Amino acid sequence: MATRRAVLRALGALGLVAALPGCSRSYPDLRLKLAxxxxxxxxxxxxTALARAWQIELAATTEVLTTGGSLANLTLLASGGADVVISQVDTAADQLRRTPDGPRSPRALSRIYDDVVHVVVPAGSPVTALAGLRGARVSVGASDSGVLVIAQRLLRATGIDPVTGIRPTNLGITQSVAALEAGTIDAFFWSGGLPTPAVDDLARRLPIRLLDLGDIQQSLRKxxxxxxxxxxxxxxxTIPEPIQTLLVRNFLLVGAAMTDDVAHALIQALFQQQPALAQAIQLALTIDLRAAIGTQPVPLHPGAEAFYREAKNADS
Structure with missing residues (x-):
């Protein structure tokens, strides 16, 4: 965990502890469910760190929901089971196509950080490319996760049916690591930060490789x-050579019906509490005012747009 001084120094170097819009107003009656x-x-x-930030800055009551990931989170947002969710861009874009308008249609508060797609095999595996996974025992991510979405898309782009072309199993990262180490699966898909601690720990116990996705990047992106x-x-x-892969943006999302003042307050509190967020998880250091608006194709919530305009004016 980073020290507060180190975090502030890093944020200062990035120009992120500069002028921000003034203090947030208090919302003691605000109750949020965060998926x-x-x-x-x-x-x-x-x-969890965001929930604390909103409690500190806004006096809001926030319940943190544990879920399977992006797919589950967007389902909760659409049904009213959650007010704020974290999601990968691909699943958010799919939800936006299904419900482009309406009170629960997704709107972005911020791009938060980017995930790196991993396809992990033991170092001694004969599999050297995605096509080699045909017929293999493969964890394609937990049910209702964003990992499952990209795993299925990558397999289809390679010409492998994600249901019948492999022997799929739905495991989260902890279970996937354990299964690969035990030899009960041949490979697993993952989308997470670099390095992902669970994969880093695995590499210290079991030599691994990541499958290079360079040959499929262009066709998938079309x-x-x-x-x-x-x-x-x-x-x-401990892999000696660079590996070509894909990056997946992660967003903080709300429903379109959220009032502008609440959306503004939520994102303002995030940046005001960023040093505390970064102490809890270093990935929060990568949340950047300049990059935060890059949420295409999901539109920014008008309240978030107003915040970024104010921040830009304050910095000029």
Whole structure:
């Protein structure tokens, strides 16, 4: 965990502890349900820290919901079971296509951080490309997770049916790591920060490789332009060579019906409490005022738009 001094120094170097709009007003009657992910994961850790930030800055009451991930979170947002959710861009874009308008249609408060797609195999595996997973025992991510969405898309783009072309199982990251180490699966998909602690720990016990996705980046992005090409640097997870992969943006989302003042207050409180967020999870250091508006194709909530305009004016 980073020290507060180190966090403030890092944020200052990025120009993120500069002028922000003034203090948030208090919302003691505001009750929010925040849908995150599995306990111990980045969504849950960041969501728990956000809940504390909103309690401190707004006097709001916030309940943190544990879920399977992006798909479950967007279902909760659409049904009214959650007021704020964290989601990957691909699943958010799908939900926006289904419900472009209406009170529960997704609207973004912020781009928060980017995930790196991992396809993990033991170092001694004969599989060297996605096509080699045909017929293999593969964890495609937990049910209702964003990992499942991208795993199925990658497999289809390779010409593998994600149901019949492999022997799929739905495991979260902790269970996937344990299953690969035990030899009960041959590979697993994951989308998370770099490094993902669970994968890093696995690499210390079991030599692993990441499958290179360079040969499929272009064809997948023609169909799903929400993904961005990326590289896992050499040395990550003790893998000597760089690996071509995909990056997946993560968003903080609310329903379109949220009032502008509440949406404004939520995102303002996030940036005011960013040092505390970064102490809880270092990924919060990457939440950047300049990049936060990059939520396409999901539109920014008008209240969030107003906040970013004010922040820009305050910094000029």
């Amino acid at each position: 995150t992910g599995a306990k111990g994961g980045n969504y849950f850790t960041l969501g 169909v799903y332009p929400v993904y961005t090409p990326g590289t896992v640097p050499a040395g990550s997870y």
